Amino acid sequence: MKISGxxxxxxxxxxxxxxxxxxxxxxxxxxxxxxxxxxYKMSKFEEYDLYAGNKDFLIxxxxxxxxxxxxxxxxxxxDVTLSIIKNTDIxxxxxxxxxxxxxxxxxxxxxxxxxxxxQTGLECIGRTDPYCIAxxxxxxxxxxxxxxxxxxxxxxxxxLLDAAASKIxxxxxxxxxxxxxxxxxxxHGVDEITARNANAGAGAGAxxxxxxxxxxYGRVDEALPQVRAAARELGMQDSYDxxxxxxxxxxxxxxFDRFRIDFSAAAAGGGNYYNGIGFKxxxxxxxxxxxxxxxxxxxxxxxHPDGEAIGFAVYLDTxxxxxxxxxxxxxxxxxxxxxxxxxxxxxxxxxxYTSKGMTVRAARAGAExxxxxxxxxxxxxxPEGAVKDxx
Amino acid sequence: MSCDRMINIALxxxxxxxxxxxxxxKAGFPCPQLLENSRKLIFENEEAGVRxxxxxxxxxxxxxxxxxADVGVAGKDILLEYEPDVYELADLRTGICRMAVxxxxxxxxxxxxxxxxxxxxxxxxxxxxxGRGRDIDIIHLNGSIExxxxxxxxxxxxxxxxxxxxxxxNHLEVIETVMPISARLVANKSGYRFKNEKITxxxxxxxxxxxx
Numbered sequence: 001m002k003i004s005g006x007x008x009x010x011x012x013x014x015x016x017x018x019x020x021x022x023x024x025x026x027x028x029x030x031x032x033x034x035x036x037x038x039x040y041k042m043s044k045f046e047e048y049d050l051y052a053g054n055k056d057f058l059i060x061x062x063x064x065x066x067x068x069x070x071x072x073x074x075x076x077x078x079d080v081t082l083s084i085i086k087n088t089d090i091x092x093x094x095x096x097x098x099x100x101x102x103x104x105x106x107x108x109x110x111x112x113x114x115x116x117x118x119q120t121g122l123e124c125i126g127r128t129d130p131y132c133i134a135x136x137x138x139x140x141x142x143x144x145x146x147x148x149x150x151x152x153x154x155x156x157x158x159x160l161l162d163a164a165a166s167k168i169x170x171x172x173x174x175x176x177x178x179x180x181x182x183x184x185x186x187x188h189g190v191d192e193i194t195a196r197n198a199n200a201g202a203g204a205g206a207x208x209x210x211x212x213x214x215x216x217y218g219r220v221d222e223a224l225p226q227v228r229a230a231a232r233e234l235g236m237q238d239s240y241d242x243x244x245x246x247x248x249x250x251x252x253x254x255x256f257d258r259f260r261i262d263f264s265a266a267a268a269g270g271g272n273y274y275n276g277i278g279f280k281x282x283x284x285x286x287x288x289x290x291x292x293x294x295x296x297x298x299x300x301x302x303x304h305p306d307g308e309a310i311g312f313a314v315y316l317d318t319x320x321x322x323x324x325x326x327x328x329x330x331x332x333x334x335x336x337x338x339x340x341x342x343x344x345x346x347x348x349x350x351x352x353y354t355s356k357g358m359t360v361r362a363a364r365a366g367a368e369x370x371x372x373x374x375x376x377x378x379x380x381x382x383p384e385g386a387v388k389d390x391x
Numbered sequence: 392m393s394c395d396r397m398i399n400i401a402l403x404x405x406x407x408x409x410x411x412x413x414x415x416x417k418a419g420f421p422c423p424q425l426l427e428n429s430r431k432l433i434f435e436n437e438e439a440g441v442r443x444x445x446x447x448x449x450x451x452x453x454x455x456x457x458x459x460a461d462v463g464v465a466g467k468d469i470l471l472e473y474e475p476d477v478y479e480l481a482d483l484r485t486g487i488c489r490m491a492v493x494x495x496x497x498x499x500x501x502x503x504x505x506x507x508x509x510x511x512x513x514x515x516x517x518x519x520x521x522g523r524g525r526d527i528d529i530i531h532l533n534g535s536i537e538x539x540x541x542x543x544x545x546x547x548x549x550x551x552x553x554x555x556x557x558x559x560x561n562h563l564e565v566i567e568t569v570m571p572i573s574a575r576l577v578a579n580k581s582g583y584r585f586k587n588e589k590i591t592x593x594x595x596x597x598x599x600x601x602x603x
Contacts, residue, residue, distance in 0.1 A: 109476070111396070146401065152584050152585075154584070184477070184478055184479045185478040185479070185480060185583075186478070186479040186480075188479075188481065188482040189479065217583075217587060219590075240440050260584070264478075282584050282585075283579045283581075284581070284585050285581075286458075286581060287456070287457055287580070287581045287582070288476065288580065289580065290460075322458075
């Protein structure tokens with residue numbers, strides 16, 4: 001399989017190299033559309049029960065609620081995926097592919113108040129064969145590439161990690177603590193847990209396999225032999241084979257060298273909703289993950305028996321938060337014209353510069369003192385309409 | 392992708408930071424200027440590819456989480472209290488102490504009533520007592536915690552205990568250990584990826600030196 005979206009052409013940079021959120025979002029929508037994903041529009045509101053019943057799936061606890069005129073308790077959407085799953089009709093054996101760019105309302109980490117956040121992403125729901133899974137991961141990587149900076153996409157496999165944790169302990173509290181260690185790459189924490197639960201009968205070998213998996217980080221070809229050895233030890237050859245199949249499919253993509261094997265990428269979501277492959281995306285210069293996704297068959301099966309699903313979300317608010325503002329300029333050119341200048345010449349000059357991709361503010365000479373904003377350059381139009389020396 | 396750039400390290404100001412720096416220096420990440428007596432807060436050794444910052448101990452994890460530092464050293468108490476979104480890559484086995492519950496000498500707990508707990512570590516205390524199914528009233532204080540039970544403000548305190556001298560001098564005693572504490576090497580999640588080679592090298596060398 002060769003999958004390529006020509007995304008070299010869709011990297012989004014402003015004049016100073018920073019990403020424009022609007023352009024970036026447009027590029028993502030275009031990318032997803034080219035792969036046959038349909039835009040999905042939804043209401044801003046959803047019945048609160050939907051979120052109350054699946055609270056663990058949400059990133060933050062806070063939900064804005066109100067009572068509708070018919071007495072139903074409603075919520076402003078804190079998340080998009082749950083609404084899509086609930087409202088999507090799936091024909092048995094069929095697959096629905098949708099993308100969205102919606103406002104959600106939640107309390108971001110580190111904030112104490114609600115914020116309106118643009119969330120963009122896609123979902124593939126129904127039957128997800130290895131092609132679908134590889135395609136979604138490929139589109140996730142291309143979404144990162146479109147940010148116009150260095151990026152990596154980390155891929156992990158939840159079942160292998162879960163099997164390794166289960167060999168240490170079947171106690172849900174201990175397994176949760178182990179998964180927290182996995183998300184933190186905290187190998188010494190695993191030793192602390194196994195020491196505290198020495199009576200649980202965990203062999204040192206099981207802890208070693210778990211620690212190897214959570215500490216593993218590397219290019220696909222460097223890391224897979226170690227994953228294979230761990231899978232053999234755990235009796236989880238099928239899980240290894242499925243991970244190998246997906247990475248083999250991705251091998252044909254342009255950005256294969258940006259994929260990494262990292263089991264912490266699969267650990268953070270929790271096993272109540274997720275299964276199989278989990279992935280996270282990072283862009284250089286942004287200290288947090290900007291993309292998160294994975295298979296979530298267990299969540300889908302709460303709404304559609306036998307359903308399968310994979311998807312991801314791009315956190316545009318995170319990208320915006322860490323993207324450096326323009327270096328103090330509000331536009332490229334301030335074009336000053338006198339009261340007597342022919343206005344058609346002013347328009348002609350403005351169009352000439354804007355067609356070159358510049359941002360131009362035309363202002364009457366003498367009135368510029370009232371302008372707010374700074375410009376990289378200033379030019380002047382004389383009374384005959386000619387653009388004079390730039391000042 | 393370049394992996395050879397400098398790594399930024401947030402060190403906690405004070406004795407712990409100096410001990411940790413000595414460890415990092417031995418691990419092959421020296422920056423001799425750091426120990427010079429000056430008011431500078433940022434030190435760089437281009438040759439070793441390292442830049443150190445002195446920061447307030449309780450802030451080190453925030454510098455790392457927000458990406459101002461690629462790696463840093465923070466106490467386990469801070470990591471548990473604030474739960475920063477960072478990787479915890481090594482136990483440096485220094486700055487060893489424990490988080491404990493202390494009470495006035497001879498204190499007798501009555502499980503039938505709400506326990507008043509004074510602490511700087513509200514989250515840790517809440518989680519600890521939740522795990523024991525105990526109803527508590529948290530009194531968040533920012534310092535001089537030991538005075539709270541003496542003045543009747545609280546029944547017990549949850550605080551860091553190193554030698555126990557301060558407790559003894561105030562006629563308090565440890566009645567339960569919540570958890571052992573030590574300094575941990577933490578890394579920013581994005582920095583871990585884009586400076587992986589150097590961070591992995593630091594973790595490996597430091598872990599060898601501390602015997603793990």
